[in-house]
Amino acid sequence: MFDFSKIEMTPGYGSNFELGATTSQIEEIEQYCGHALPENLKIILQHYNGGDPEARYFEVKDDTEIPGEMEISRFFILNDEKDVPANIWWKIKNYGEYMGPQTVPFASDYAEHIYYLKWVNDVPQVWYLAYQDMEGTETYPVKDSFDDLLEGLYAE
Numbered sequence: 001m002f003d004f005s006k007i008e009m010t011p012g013y014g015s016n017f018e019l020g021a022t023t024s025q026i027e028e029i030e031q032y033c034g035h036a037l038p039e040n041l042k043i044i045l046q047h048y049n050g051g052d053p054e055a056r057y058f059e060v061k062d063d064t065e066i067p068g069e070m071e072i073s074r075f076f077i078l079n080d081e082k083d084v085p086a087n088i089w090w091k092i093k094n095y096g097e098y099m100g101p102q103t104v105p106f107a108s109d110y111a112e113h114i115y116y117l118k119w120v121n122d123v124p125q126v127w128y129l130a131y132q133d134m135e136g137t138e139t140y141p142v143k144d145s146f147d148d149l150l151e152g153l154y155a156e
Contacts, residue, residue: 004043004047008055012086021045021077032092035102035119037104045078052073052075058072058142058143058152076088088105088106091105114128120141123144123145126141127141
C-alpha cells in the first residue's frame, strides 16, 4: 500500500459531506469497466474521495509527445450523485466516447483535462485526455500504472 502522507492528500467531500466511496459504489464501477481497480485508487476513493494531493506534479513517459511534466489538480469523487461534474460517472457519461470502452476517469488537471485508467493487455495504464473542443480531442499514455503515477508525484 502506498504511503499517502508522501503526497499530503487532502480529503474531498461530496455535496452532502460524505467522505469516501462505499464498497458497493466501487464494485459498480469495477463491473462497468470489467476490471478490478488498483488497490491504491480504491483507497483514494474510500478515504480521500475527491481529494487534492499537495504533491501534484509528475514526469511523463519518455515516448509521449506531451511536455515532460504534468500535474494533477484533483481526484474525482465516486458516489450516488452521478449528475455532479466532479463524479466519475459524470465524466464517463460526457467523455466516455473519447476515452474508449473499459476505462475509468480518476482525476483532472487545472485545465480540466482528464486522467483515466485504460486496460491494455489487462494492465491498467494511466492515460490523459486533452481537449480544446471535442474535435480537437487527443489521448496519450502517461504512466505504465497507477502506482507508478503515485510514486512519481512530487511538490514544486
